[in-house]
Amino acid sequence: MNGVAADQETLLRVADLKVHFQQKKPHPLAAAPVVHAVDGVSFEVRRGTTFGLVGESGSGKTTTALAVIRLVHITAGQVKLGEIDIGALEGSELRRQRRHMQIIFQDPYSSLNPRVRAGAIVREPLEQLGMGDRAGRDERVAELFRHVGLRPEQQALFPHQFSGGQRQRIGVARALATNPELIVCDEPVSALDVAIQAQILNLLRGLQEEFGLTYLFISHDLGVVQYMCDEIAVMYLGQIVEQADRISLFTEALHPYTWALLSAVPSADPEVRDKRDRIRLVGDPPSPIDPPPGCRFASRCPFAQAQCTSETPALRQIRDGHTVACHLVSDDGVTPMRRSAG
Amino acid sequence: MTTEPTPVLEVRALETCFFTDAGTVGAVDGLTFSIRKGDTLALVGESGCGKSVTALSILRLVPDPPGRIAGGEIVFEGRDLLRLSSREMRRIRGNAISMVFQDPMTSLNPVFTIGDQISEAIQTHESVPRRTAWRRSVELLELVRMPDPHRRVHDYPHRLSGGMRQRVMMAMAVACGPKILIADEPTTALDVTIQAQVLTLLDRLKREFGMTVLLITHDLGVVAEWANRVVVMYAGRKVEDAPVDEMLTNPKHPYTRGLIACVPHLQAVPSAERPPLTEVPGVVPSIVELGRGGCPFAPRCAQAMARCREQMPPPTAVVEGHQAACWLLEEATEA
Numbered sequence: 177m178n179g180v181a182a183d184q185e186t187l188l189r190v191a192d193l194k195v196h197f198q199q200k201k202p203h204p205l206a207a208a209p210v211v212h213a214v215d216g217v218s219f220e221v222r223r224g225t226t227f228g229l230v231g232e233s234g235s236g237k238t239t240t241a242l243a244v245i246r247l248v249h250i251t252a253g254q255v256k257l258g259e260i261d262i263g264a265l266e267g268s269e270l271r272r273q274r275r276h277m278q279i280i281f282q283d284p285y286s287s288l289n290p291r292v293r294a295g296a297i298v299r300e301p302l303e304q305l306g307m308g309d310r311a312g313r314d315e316r317v318a319e320l321f322r323h324v325g326l327r328p329e330q331q332a333l334f335p336h337q338f339s340g341g342q343r344q345r346i347g348v349a350r351a352l353a354t355n356p357e358l359i360v361c362d363e364p365v366s367a368l369d370v371a372i373q374a375q376i377l378n379l380l381r382g383l384q385e386e387f388g389l390t391y392l393f394i395s396h397d398l399g400v401v402q403y404m405c406d407e408i409a410v411m412y413l414g415q416i417v418e419q420a421d422r423i424s425l426f427t428e429a430l431h432p433y434t435w436a437l438l439s440a441v442p443s444a445d446p447e448v449r450d451k452r453d454r455i456r457l458v459g460d461p462p463s464p465i466d467p468p469p470g471c472r473f474a475s476r477c478p479f480a481q482a483q484c485t486s487e488t489p490a491l492r493q494i495r496d497g498h499t500v501a502c503h504l505v506s507d508d509g510v511t512p513m514r515r516s517a518g
Numbered sequence: 519m520t521t522e523p524t525p526v527l528e529v530r531a532l533e534t535c536f537f538t539d540a541g542t543v544g545a546v547d548g549l550t551f552s553i554r555k556g557d558t559l560a561l562v563g564e565s566g567c568g569k570s571v572t573a574l575s576i577l578r579l580v581p582d583p584p585g586r587i588a589g590g591e592i593v594f595e596g597r598d599l600l601r602l603s604s605r606e607m608r609r610i611r612g613n614a615i616s617m618v619f620q621d622p623m624t625s626l627n628p629v630f631t632i633g634d635q636i637s638e639a640i641q642t643h644e645s646v647p648r649r650t651a652w653r654r655s656v657e658l659l660e661l662v663r664m665p666d667p668h669r670r671v672h673d674y675p676h677r678l679s680g681g682m683r684q685r686v687m688m689a690m691a692v693a694c695g696p697k698i699l700i701a702d703e704p705t706t707a708l709d710v711t712i713q714a715q716v717l718t719l720l721d722r723l724k725r726e727f728g729m730t731v732l733l734i735t736h737d738l739g740v741v742a743e744w745a746n747r748v749v750v751m752y753a754g755r756k757v758e759d760a761p762v763d764e765m766l767t768n769p770k771h772p773y774t775r776g777l778i779a780c781v782p783h784l785q786a787v788p789s790a791e792r793p794p795l796t797e798v799p800g801v802v803p804s805i806v807e808l809g810r811g812g813c814p815f816a817p818r819c820a821q822a823m824a825r826c827r828e829q830m831p832p833p834t835a836v837v838e839g840h841q842a843a844c845w846l847l848e849e850a851t852e853a
């Protein structure tokens with residue numbers, strides 16, 4: 177292989193991903209409505225980094241992540257993990273490749289089977305994928321418990337005998353078991369108290385450093401996202417509207433939706449409060465069943481013009497690594513917010 | 519001398535227990551605080567520290583059994599609510615003091631239209647004809663800026679988005695012009711943009727009705743922007759009580775400091791360096807296992823001294839209007 181170095185570092189490539197869900201017909205003669213949950217999403221994630229997905233509830237973050245690890249079907253587009261074409265995998269081959277991609281769920285309460293001991297929960301993926309022999313698995317599970325800050329003898333306990341934070345540690349150990357390259361973290365700390373949240377975030381960052389893990393990280397808490405993620409994509413109604421590295425996104429947001437999102441975050445920091453221009457969004461996002469033509473944000477955008485409701489804005493690169501899909505952002509990065517501020 | 523405005527509500531030495539198989543849980547354990555007229559007082563603390571039970575105690579809605587208010591006073595307009603008859607209490611609830619819950623879906627009845635439910639809330643406290651109540655429902659929906667109120671009034675709750683449901687809850691809560699509105703995590707289930715809408719609405723209603731608000735939240739950002747006083751609770755007790763800016767800039771209790779430090783706060787300009795977050799080790803004790811006597815935070819406190827494990831620290835004044843219950847304050851003044 178003679179790809180460029182930067183290219184070799186890319187672990188995950190998602191190109192024009194679409195995930196559509198057929199809903200039940202409202203009546204026998206009607207056409208089945210189609211939910212455009214993910215509708216043409218492209219991004220790349222470098223190995224050993226954390227890629228964040230943010231956006232309103234229902235914008236398609238979870239569905240994107242689940243499609244990437246093939247826990248939902250891919251309607252169209254391509255997902256490549258290293259050299260593996262995830263979308264083309266089937267049957268036993270898909271099962272075999274699962275070891276490379278794991279997930280940590282939001283809810284440490286419902287994502288662990290209450291009748292299975294903690295040790296067996298962590299061991300399960302090893303057994304399913306036939307990794308190692310019995311003694312090897314024993315050793316691996318004990319090692320995983322130590323990695324996530326649990327004591328190996330706690331393997332014998334059931335989930336309800338752990339606190340919420342400890343349960344999430346079990347979830348992390350289970351995700352690590354097969355030595356995956358990519359771990360999807362879907363709201364991994366949303367159900368936890370702030371004190372426990374700090375423990376889990378520190379754990380995830382420590383493990384990333386130690387094992388070179390790559391995370392696809394979803395959170396609605398922008399403080400958490402800013403702390404955890406190297407690269408961030410902002411989603412709105414099934415599409416990416418802006419993407420940038422962590423510094424640029426928070427200091428030079430270009431899309432009106434990103435601005436609205438950032439300005440809505442209540443902050444304990446007076447500097448954040450002073451710097452921010454409030455954009456208050458009115459109303460709710462439109463339905464993903466019949467996404468409106470043009471810019472999907474137009475119905476709530478305070479700057480929308482005629483062009484916005486007729487033409488779909490393409491994702492354009494404004495600066496190195498900083499892309500946006502908005503008609504009103506000029507090629508040199510002047511935003512409608514700046515223009516209206518005069 | 520500053521003349522302190524009189525409190526609208528005073529909670530004194532409140533004790534609320536739950537009698538469970540595992541033992542007696544002192545969910546609220548000698549809690550004292552007061553809310554002045556026009557304040558938005560935030561009650562913060564980790565899950566299980568007794569915030570919701572405090573709110574339910576004020577309204578005397580603690581489920582009995584297994585719960586019971588075991589002691590204390592809740593003084594509202596010169597009367598101890600804990601001494602009122604059930605009938606008198608029903609007149610206060612939803613009328614002078616009303617409440618909005620975290621999850622509107624559990625407090626809205628799925629089989630009635632929202633118009634029915636708001637009308638019902640009005641008619642519980644006022645003898646007005648149905649038509650009047652219905653017309654006022656539409657007005658209330660307009661007041662909470664519900665889009666298309668004339669149509670929405672006929673909708674069932676499941677047809678509404680989370681933000682719209684919370685608006686309906688607010689419409690019901692202010693239907694009778696309450697003096698105090700208790701909002702228990704009113705925006706926790708909502709997106710930030712919708713949260714901002716709902717909190718803006720809450721603030722506007724507060725001004726228009728001259729209400730006093732008790733806001734329960736675990737989000738310090740929400741506290742900083744929407745409240746003017748904070749009570750920090752830990753294990754059923756008040757550990758710190760201060761004006762918001764004072765609490766954020768000069769927190770005294772180690773638990774409050776931990777709460778502020780462990781959160782990755784959104785920065786206007788993200789720092790390139792990302793040091794590990796400060797951790798508060800351990801978890802909130804379930805109150806059954808607490809020995810009385812010592813500071814409840816001592817097992818998790820990095821600064822705990824021998825005395826902390828033996829004696830309960832009393833509330834100590836830091837500056838006027840700022841109290842914390844921590845032996846470190848005493849050490850500081852003695853030294």
Ligand SMILES: Nc1ncnc2c1ncn2[C@@H]1O[C@H](COP(=O)(O)OP(=O)(O)OP(=O)(O)O)[C@@H](O)[C@H]1O
Pocket residue numbers: 197211212213231232233234235236237238239240396464
């Ligand atoms: N299995 C499914 N069948 C039908 N529709 C679905 C399915 N899964 C998700 N959707 C729809 O797809 C859209 C995107 O959902 P998704 O869960 O990906 O959003 P999200 O961004 O993760 O939201 P949240 O922040 O609430 O978790 C939503 O409209 C959702 O209702």
Ligand SMILES: Nc1ncnc2c1ncn2[C@@H]1O[C@H](COP(=O)(O)OP(=O)(O)OP(=O)(O)O)[C@@H](O)[C@H]1O
Pocket residue numbers: 536537538543545563564565566567568569570571572581584585736804805
């Ligand atoms: N119905 C009940 N039966 C038994 N114990 C209860 C009951 N309701 C509350 N408790 C206990 O009382 C304590 C305080 O609970 P409370 O709901 O007030 O916490 P909270 O501060 O509101 O937490 P959260 O942030 O999770 O809402 C907890 O230990 C809880 O387990």
Ligand code: SF4
Pocket residue numbers: 771772773813814815816817819820821822823826831843844845846
């Ligand atoms: S009283 Fe002691 S244990 Fe309690 S918070 Fe203060 S220093 Fe820590």
Ligand SMILES: [Mg+2]
Pocket residue numbers: 237238239362
């Ligand atoms: Mg999701």
Ligand SMILES: [Mg+2]
Pocket residue numbers: 569570571702
């Ligand atoms: Mg609660």
